[in-house]
Each structure stands twice: as structure tokens, then as C-alpha cells.
Amino acid sequence: MKTTHTHRLLASRIMGAVALLVLAGCASVSPRHVNTDRMDYGQVIADSWKRQTLMNVVRLRYADAPVFLDVSSIINSYTVGGNANAGATLPSSTNPDVLQLGATGNWSNTPTVTYQPLIGDRFTRAMLQPIPPAAVFQLLQGGWGANLVFRTVVGSVNGLRNTSLGVAADPGFDELTEALSRIQRAGNIGIRVEARKDGGGILAVIRRAESGTKLGEDSQRVRKLLGLGEEVSEFEIAYGLIPRNPNEVAVLTRSMMEIMLQLGFGIDLPAAHTTGGRALPGQRQTGDAQAAPLVRIRSGTEAPADAYAAVPYRGYWYWIDDSDIASKRMFTFLMILFSLAETGQTSATPVVTVPSR
Numbered sequence: 513m514k515t516t517h518t519h520r521l522l523a524s525r526i527m528g529a530v531a532l533l534v535l536a537g538c539a540s541v542s543p544r545h546v547n548t549d550r551m552d553y554g555q556v557i558a559d560s561w562k563r564q565t566l567m568n569v570v571r572l573r574y575a576d577a578p579v580f581l582d583v584s585s586i587i588n589s590y591t592v593g594g595n596a597n598a599g600a601t602l603p604s605s606t607n608p609d610v611l612q613l614g615a616t617g618n619w620s621n622t623p624t625v626t627y628q629p630l631i632g633d634r635f636t637r638a639m640l641q642p643i644p645p646a647a648v649f650q651l652l653q654g655g656w657g658a659n660l661v662f663r664t665v666v667g668s669v670n671g672l673r674n675t676s677l678g679v680a681a682d683p684g685f686d687e688l689t690e691a692l693s694r695i696q697r698a699g700n701i702g703i704r705v706e707a708r709k710d711g712g713g714i715l716a717v718i719r720r721a722e723s724g725t726k727l728g729e730d731s732q733r734v735r736k737l738l739g740l741g742e743e744v745s746e747f748e749i750a751y752g753l754i755p756r757n758p759n760e761v762a763v764l765t766r767s768m769m770e771i772m773l774q775l776g777f778g779i780d781l782p783a784a785h786t787t788g789g790r791a792l793p794g795q796r797q798t799g800d801a802q803a804a805p806l807v808r809i810r811s812g813t814e815a816p817a818d819a820y821a822a823v824p825y826r827g828y829w830y831w832i833d834d835s836d837i838a839s840k841r842m843f844t845f846l847m848i849l850f851s852l853a854e855t856g857q858t859s860a861t862p863v864v865t866v867p868s869r
Contacts, residue, residue: 553586553623557583557586560583561847562820562821562843562847563821563822564580564581565772565821565843565846565850566809566821566822566823566830566843567823568580568772569772569775569776569779569809570776570779570809570823570825570830571825572769572772572776573773573779573781573792574785574790574792574825574826578639578769578772580629580630580635580639581627581628581629582627582628582629583625583626585625585626586623586624586625587623587624587626638768638850639769640767640768640769641767642751642764642766642767643665643765643766643767643768643849644751644765645749645750645763645765646703647765648662648665648666648763648765649701649703649716649749650703651665652692652696652701653701653703656845657693658692658693658695658696658701659689659690659693660845662674662685662688662692663675663681663806664771664774664806664845664846664849665766665771666763666764666765666766667764667765667770668685668753668763668764669685669761669762669763669764670737670738670739670754670755670761670762671753671754671762672684672688672737673685675774675803676774676803677773677774677777677792678777678793679803680803680804681803684737687733687737688734688738691733692734694726695727695730695731695734698727700719700727700731701716701717701718702717703715703716703717704717704746715747715749716746716749716761717745717746718734718745718746738761739755739758740758740759740761741758741759744758746759747759747761748760748761749761749763750762750763751763751765752764768849768850771846771849772846774806775806775807775809775843775846777803777805777806778806778807778808778809779809779811779830780808780809780810780811781811782828785826785828790826806842807832807842807843808832808833808836808838808839809830809831810830810831810832810833811828811829812828812829812831813827813828813829814829815829816829818833818834818835819832819833819834820833820834820839820840820843821843
């Protein structure tokens, strides 16, 4: 009887200990998972966004249709559970030490990723509509360099033409962007918003500088290139090729699709594709100056060992070197422009939800 009592007492204590352990595990999920998941998912989304953008730049150079699939949501749920059991059997002549214990536990992590294609009205707004001209000067006000912004976003300003499809820009356009860059670094460019009946009202201001100084020369040169009067210190920004009055600057901006096409002319095409007519050729005519590419995208038969972003396409790899800081900066600016171009209400579009393992 003593042995039976001892077995029962031992079984009771073990069963209680196991049950407490399981219940402790079921109590909650550690907050540390929030930090881990946020960083991991954020990094994966950033990398996939870069690769999707690069892939679409390459596809456009090959006259292929771009495809944009946005990650609209990620829902990650955790499940913790378990059970325990214990029992004892009275000793018998054949087996005096019978004791049964058992415990089970489970842990599940089930993320669900929702993808939303960019189609219809959202595609038109984000990809085909020109970036608002006022946004060009707002980007300058936000600290982005005039050289970077104008070379990427602006097609022409007051008739001065930027680089287009492999053809070099007008000399006056390059001179204008360099002068604006120096004025910007001196903090002499600003914008002001004034409501107008026609919906306009964005004014750009170039502060006066002392004559005879380098900054003063730049200010005068900008006015001359834009066809502004000597006394004009502020001018209205409008979309168009030619200004309607002496105090207006007509800016012909590019759409996101145009910008991606321009970046595509920085691809080092494989030799077989250059002569085979598989990719879009530049529109440079005999005697035209060669345009400097906005970004350098390399190609090869093998995946690169160290790349900022790399994608396979038609049997080749295309990538941006991680050491090419100028191309990386330009490509990052392109992705920021996507957020600028995405305006208006989101329309209902097909949504694909995929459970992830």
C-alpha cells in the first residue's frame, strides 16, 4: 500500500508540473516577435520592390509590358497551445511500477500576404500621368538636388530639351540645371502657394544675389536661359512646352513610364541582343551627341556576386553594382517618385491573397 501511495503522489506532482509548463507556454506570445517580423518582412518587401522595379525597366527596354504587383497587406498570426495528461495504475504481480505520463504542445506561425495588381485608373494615375510641375520645385525645396530632379523628371523647361531616348540634352538645359544646383546649395530657391481660380498658384522664388558674385551671375544666367526679365525674382510654374507670358515657366514633366524608359537606355545590352533587334534602339541620329545614361545597368550570363538589385531575364542577368553609388542613388530616387505619382483614391481591383509558409 505504501508503494501504491508513493506512485499516486509522484504521478500527481508530475502531472501538475507538466500542466503548469504547458499553461505557461500558452499564456502569451513574446513581444519580441513584433520587432523580428517587422524588420524581416520590411527587408524582404524592400528587396522585392527593387527587383520588381528593375525588372520592369529591363522589360520596357525590350518593348515588353511591365507588370506591377503591390504588397497591400501582411497579416501574421501566431497560435500557441498544448495539453498534458498523467495517470497511474495500481501495481500488479506482473508489473508493480506502472506509471503513465503524456504531454503535447503546438506552435504555428501563419503569415498571409495580399498582392494587388496595379491596373485601371490606378495604373493611369501612377504610371501614365505626368508628374505635377509644382512637385519638381517641391522636391528641390525638400533637399533633392536640382541636377538629379531635372535630369530625371523634366522633359523640357521653356523649350530647353532634356536627354531623351539616348539623345543628349540641349546645352542650355545642362547649363540651367548646373546653375540652379549652385543657387539651391546657397539656399536661394523657394516656393510659395497662392490659390488661383484656374487651379494654379505655385510660384517659385529665386532670391536676388549681389551682382559681380558667382551667385549673382548664376541668378542672371537662369533668368536669361528661361527668358525672364532682369527684374523678375518670382515666376509661376505651369505645365507645357512654351510659356504663355513673360513671368511664367513652362515645364514639360515626364510620367513614371517615361522615366523608366529613360533609365532603360542605361542598360549594357548583351551583344546578341544589340544587333538582333530584340531591344529598343536609341533615337540618336548621325552627328547627335551621345547622352549620358541616368543609371548603369549591367548584364551577364551569370548572377552577380555583389549587387544592389539583380534580376534574370531572357537567359541573362541584369543588375546594378552595389559599389555604383550614383546609379543606386538614381534608382532609389525613382522608387521615391512612385510614391509621389500615386495619388487619388484607391479603386477596387482584383486582390490575390496567398498564405505563406
